[in-house]
Amino acid sequence: MREIDVIVVGGGNAGFTAAHAAAARGRRVVLLERGAPDEAGGNSYYTAGATRVPHDGLDDLRPFIEHDDRHSRSTVPAYSAEDFREDLIKVTEGRNDPHLTEVLVTEARPTVEWLASLGVKYRLMYERQAYDRPDGSFLFWGGLHIGNVGGGEGLIADHTRVAIEEGVEIRYGQHVTDLVTDGDRVVGVRLVDGGExxxxxxxxxxxxxxSDPEMREAELGTGWANAKVRGTPFNTGELLTAALRIGAARGGDWSTCHSVQWDAFTEHNESNRELTNRLTRQSYPLGIIVNRDGARFLDEGADFRNYTYAKYGREILAQPGSVAWQLFDQTLRPMLRAEEYEMPGISVETADTIGELAVRIGVPVSALERTVSDFNGSIDRSITFDPTVKDGRRADVVPPKSNWASPLETGPFYAYGVTCGITFTFGGLKTDTHGRVEREDGTLIDGLFACGEALGGLFSKNYPGGSGLTAGMVFGRRAGSVA
Structure with missing residues (x-):
């Protein structure tokens, strides 16, 4: 009799969830984590912990989130499974797998409740998903309202503690390079040292x-080797390639990825376990973004940040030098996320005039002055600026700014240098709705499952913020429930 029933490769949110589900069935589970204990957690460690779930408002969330004295002053709009489904269809332009989507939107809420019952802690995300209004109240927005206590670091700490309590064996420093087969069945894994x-x-x-620049260039296209790796350096695609070698089918969109605006010039701006998600720059809907020519090139206010941030990294990558600057004035500066715009060593330049700011960031003075002047002059000031709703306050320039247009006219002015930070790739293995890996002809590869970012088919070009962690939980639980 084998000593191990289930091997889980990867110690992030999805892997741990699969391990919990398998352990709950009495399976003997070994979780293999490539990183050492101080490098562990996969991409999940680097996240803010934001988790998208349907709910009926704050009272509906209270049973499984931590109490906060601000709850009595908070409005949390309901977010239905239909809202979630429509958001997935909208941001992926209909390229999301409908069967996987249906499982995700219907099982998101019960899966989070189950994890909370095990000891994974959740809270309302005040600092990321609500604005403090003048009357001291809070209005949440964008369909994304809860996250983990302690962010990604807290998420992995909770998962690890729960897994140990369940009897899951966690082995660190385990670099898995291949799958072991017996005929058509997967029966184990091979490690880098040749052990099985x-x-x-x-x-x-x-x-x-x-995390593999050569695979990024081959699959995502020219220039993607220049992207900064936001999360773990260990997601190099070896297990995807190993599965393809034994006949697994590709799932989803291998040509696009989750990529964000990322601090361009701070030292150690890749896989930084101290600053993690704080190197993102996600208050861009409030200001404007310009390239090295001093020109705007996208609609900063096209939608709430939750629906645009994961695709705008590639827009930055395509600009000259793969660099751009987010611009704000003194009026807007206090509204920026403190955790991201007040971090140590941040890439920022300030000046009393737009012309002086242009000199500091190395863009043509006349071009930047013209860009800002044209923007300021095109704003529909008859509409009240309100960042908690899509206010329709438009700047009628090219490209337009569809919402939250606020003039940059009060010095000092601020410029934050950003580049493309890659989070995860959207393509993975083709599976059924329980994570069982399929061949091209639709038959299943016995003994092989995939979940988390290794499962393809949910996202393409973009994704709704917070749905990556949710998908990892839902399909991790499903895989662990049958493995």
């Missing part, structure tokens, strides 16, 4: 290929 581990089932939860 055998089990009845293997769950691939080792992420995508975003």
């Amino acid at each position: 581990l055998r089990a009845d089932s293997v769950v691939i939860a080792a992420g995508g290929f975003e």
